[in-house]
Amino acid sequence: MISAGAFYKRISNPIYDSRRVGTYRGIDGVAFLTSANGAAGDLYGFEFNVQRRLNFLPGFLSNLGLNANYTLIRSTFTLPDGREVRVPRQANNLANIAAYYDDGRFSTRLAMNYKGAFIEEYGADADSDSYYGAYTSLDLTVNWQVTPSVTLFGEASNLTNQKLHYYLGNKERPLQVEYYGPRFVVGVKAALF
16 A cells, blocks of 8 residues: 655644743743743645555565655744744654564564654744754564464564653753663463453
8 A cells, every 4th residue: 555645734823832041039040931822833744655565475474564654744833923933842754664574373563663853842042942852763562362362462662772862952952861771561461251
């Protein structure tokens, strides 16, 4: 299956987060986070998706498949002070690609997910806007139906230990950097009735 689509949305008077640095009780450099509204904007883009089970391959290889999608997003957002920015919390690029195997009893899927950087809070100017950095994760799932009522499963998330990167204006000015490491879950699903 191959599909493509285009979209457009007009945004009026949304609530968004604003960050200002000022003085509080004689202390300079205090960040004030507040909600604000009154801005307007446009969001538009294009998405493309392809899915293909490789059933033309011989034997067990016919159970392999691929999924991929990509979304290109552009946005403009006018703040009450007249500054043109991107729509908050909206990345310009989103992408996913996965390879899978499924024979009815055993299935596994290895997926890469990408989300580009996006503005989290608006500051007084572009250098004081705060962003979440681009993020790419690699995840694996496995399911094996041992009997009609018992399935073993496993999940491994963030296999490449991607960091959570929150920064001010540009990547060289980090506000917060966190590493969570890979996460693993194994279990048994049982139908009792």
